[in-house]
Amino acid sequence: MAVLAFDVGGHNVRGAVVASDGKILFEERVPTPAGRQPIAVLDEVKKVSGVLLKRAEVAGTKVAWAGLGFPGFLHHPEGIILKSPNLPGWERFPIRSELAKRFSIPFQMENDANCAALGESWLGGAVGFRNSVLLTLGTGVGGGVIIDGKLLKGAHGGAGELGHIVIEPDGPPCGCGGNGCLEILISGDSLKRQTGRSGKELEDFAKAGDRSSLEAWEKMGRYLGIALSSYCQIFDTEIVVLGGRISRALSYFGPALGRELEKRLQFHPTRNVKVAQALLGDNAGLLGAARLALEESAPLED
Ligand SMILES: [Zn+2]
Numbered sequence: 377m378a379v380l381a382f383d384v385g386g387h388n389v390r391g392a393v394v395a396s397d398g399k400i401l402f403e404e405r406v407p408t409p410a411g412r413q414p415i416a417v418l419d420e421v422k423k424v425s426g427v428l429l430k431r432a433e434v435a436g437t438k439v440a441w442a443g444l445g446f447p448g449f450l451h452h453p454e455g456i457i458l459k460s461p462n463l464p465g466w467e468r469f470p471i472r473s474e475l476a477k478r479f480s481i482p483f484q485m486e487n488d489a490n491c492a493a494l495g496e497s498w499l500g501g502a503v504g505f506r507n508s509v510l511l512t513l514g515t516g517v518g519g520g521v522i523i524d525g526k527l528l529k530g531a532h533g534g535a536g537e538l539g540h541i542v543i544e545p546d547g548p549p550c551g552c553g554g555n556g557c558l559e560i561l562i563s564g565d566s567l568k569r570q571t572g573r574s575g576k577e578l579e580d581f582a583k584a585g586d587r588s589s590l591e592a593w594e595k596m597g598r599y600l601g602i603a604l605s606s607y608c609q610i611f612d613t614e615i616v617v618l619g620g621r622i623s624r625a626l627s628y629f630g631p632a633l634g635r636e637l638e639k640r641l642q643f644h645p646t647r648n649v650k651v652a653q654a655l656l657g658d659n660a661g662l663l664g665a666a667r668l669a670l671e672e673s674a675p676l677e678d
Pocket residue numbers: 539540550551552553554555557559
């Protein structure tokens with residue numbers, strides 16, 4: 377048994393045939409069409425799936441379901457994409473019906489951070505934990521929450537938007553319409569705006585002992601620690617997994633983050649919550665999309 381998995385991004389459309397144990401059997405990657413308009417992108421998904429299904433057929437692999445990860449806000453009951461920060465032109469796009477027009481196999485969908493949370497929980501940094509929180513620290517901040525082995529979806533599929541928890545109510549305006557969200561304070565874009573340096577540069581400068589870079593990481597760790605302590609209070613999680621480019625600087629922002637957790641969770645059962653780095657890299661979203669499809673095709677034990 378295998379499933380089709382897709383990870384649609386601002387730069388690439390990736391597709392794979394994934395076995396039920398998570399092994400990627402076949403993979404294809406094409407650039408996201410210029411303009412990134414929905415119909416053009418779905419046509420690429422269709423083309424990629426044609427190539428993959430052909431390869432699966434030749435190998436005698438049966439593919440019954442598909443999963444798709446998408447960088448945007450999905451409204452599950454209506455089957456539409458409300459908005460995608462990276463893909464303009466997708467506002468209120470009826471993705472479920474457009475996929476149904478093109479494919480005979482059923483699709484499961486989630487936003488990319490939720491897919492990454494599923495992937496890391498299944499095969500990555502949160503393996504062995506029934507309750508985990510994933511944060512991707514990249515150009516933005518995405519999140520996903522696994523409770524008792526299941527992805528937390530909420531009433532409309534909008535749960536787990538962890539980048540938009542408010543840290544400073546009067547802070548800088550965020551793309552979501554609010555102010556002082558975690559994302560606008562600690563994302564790669566935001567660090568660049570605040571310091572003039574990319575995450576990589578800030579890391580290199582910190583390594584060389586540059587004081588302002590070390591302070592920037594300290595401040596970032598503090599904000600992140602405040603956010604993580606709130607997630608622990610709400611979800612009582614066992615482990616927080618950090619993915620994305622910025623997470624590689626954990627040794628610089630980790631101490632400040634730890635101090636916040638220690639202070640804010642001292643009377644809470646999660647006071648020793650584990651904080652770890654993600655393990656699947658770019659494959660987290662693709663494997664999470666596969667897991668979505670596998671869960672639908674046959675309910676899994678763990
Ligand atoms: Zn926000």
